[in-house]
Amino acid sequence: MRWYLMPILLCLWMPAVASARTPVTELVVDETTFSIDAADGMGGFVRAAADVVNAEWARVRRELGAPAGRSVTISIERNNDDWFIRNNVPSMPPEWAAGLALPWADTILLFPGNPEWESTLVHELAHIAVDFAAGEHRVPRWFNEGTALHTAGQATFERAQTFARSAAADGLFDFQDISGGFPASGAQAEVAYAQSFQMVADLKRDFGPDIMARLLAAMSDGTDFSTAFQRTTGGAFEDYVRAWRERLVSDTNWAPIAIAAGVAWCLVMVAVFAAYRARRRRTRARLAELERRENELFPTDPDDMTFG
Numbered sequence: 001m002r003w004y005l006m007p008i009l010l011c012l013w014m015p016a017v018a019s020a021r022t023p024v025t026e027l028v029v030d031e032t033t034f035s036i037d038a039a040d041g042m043g044g045f046v047r048a049a050a051d052v053v054n055a056e057w058a059r060v061r062r063e064l065g066a067p068a069g070r071s072v073t074i075s076i077e078r079n080n081d082d083w084f085i086r087n088n089v090p091s092m093p094p095e096w097a098a099g100l101a102l103p104w105a106d107t108i109l110l111f112p113g114n115p116e117w118e119s120t121l122v123h124e125l126a127h128i129a130v131d132f133a134a135g136e137h138r139v140p141r142w143f144n145e146g147t148a149l150h151t152a153g154q155a156t157f158e159r160a161q162t163f164a165r166s167a168a169a170d171g172l173f174d175f176q177d178i179s180g181g182f183p184a185s186g187a188q189a190e191v192a193y194a195q196s197f198q199m200v201a202d203l204k205r206d207f208g209p210d211i212m213a214r215l216l217a218a219m220s221d222g223t224d225f226s227t228a229f230q231r232t233t234g235g236a237f238e239d240y241v242r243a244w245r246e247r248l249v250s251d252t253n254w255a256p257i258a259i260a261a262g263v264a265w266c267l268v269m270v271a272v273f274a275a276y277r278a279r280r281r282r283t284r285a286r287l288a289e290l291e292r293r294e295n296e297l298f299p300t301d302p303d304d305m306t307f308g
Contacts, residue, residue: 023037034071179225226238
């Protein structure tokens with residue numbers, strides 16, 4: 001082989017290696033078709049993902065009231081950017097994301113470097129089910145994430161601790177601030193996740209375990225969340241949030257968790273969240289700008305991408 005042909009052959013060979021994929025595995029679970037593939041050499045993850053789908057999808061779909069007869073693609077990636085590079089789409093997932101739901105593409109991306117990637121897959125399945133149940137209309141991000149966390153059973157001591165510290169320091173977000181998107185900062189995102197999880201848990205406690213499915217059904221014709229909440233529960237969401245916050249102030253259930261975290265740490269968190277409150281207006285403006293950029297990049301996207 002002539003030496004001057006080597007660079008050309010390497011250029012032709014390298015993209016094929018970079019894009020090598022396992023054969024697509026297809027399965028039908030509870031009247032939903034799933035196509036699963038992975039980066040070359042990750043066939044074991046495909047089989048494990050199929051087991052998770054078989055075990056969990058019927059429960060997730062029925063719990064959230066998602067319709068049957070849809071198709072979902074699951075792509076298992078080595079790196080967060082690989083799918084975006086292959087599909088010539090601007091990459092947007094934060095580095096801390098262990099999975100990603102793309103409702104506008106009926107696609108789930110998994111990055112199984114996370115040892116808890118199976119629960120992340122259930123989380124992303126819940127995001128897809130939320131989108132199906134809502135008729136592909138936009139739902140508040142906090143509602144979407146809180147529902148996915150609860151459906152996937154992702155209650156953790158760390159998340160409860162984060163919520164307790166934030167509530168104690170009056171550092172929770174306005175729900176309007178986390179309706180369009182979550183902060184890019186991992187620490188602030190954790191507060192948003194913890195707050196969303198707690199709100200969904202309390203909604204289920206106060207209105208019954210099927211409240212999420214009922215709210216999604218009410219939004220399936222494009223009705224906004226506040227109107228859907230009013231029609232479904234008979235009260236205004238703003239009034240519910242006001243009473244919820246008042247209950248947090250008077251409720252001392254968070255105290256043992258906060259104390260266990262250490263008084264000094266709590267004092268630090270008080271200072272941190274006091275500073276956050278001073279920046280709240282700037283945060284709202286930044287989140288609005290992030291959502292505007294998403295809409296420019298994906299003009300036909302009916303919903304934000306959702307992170308696991």
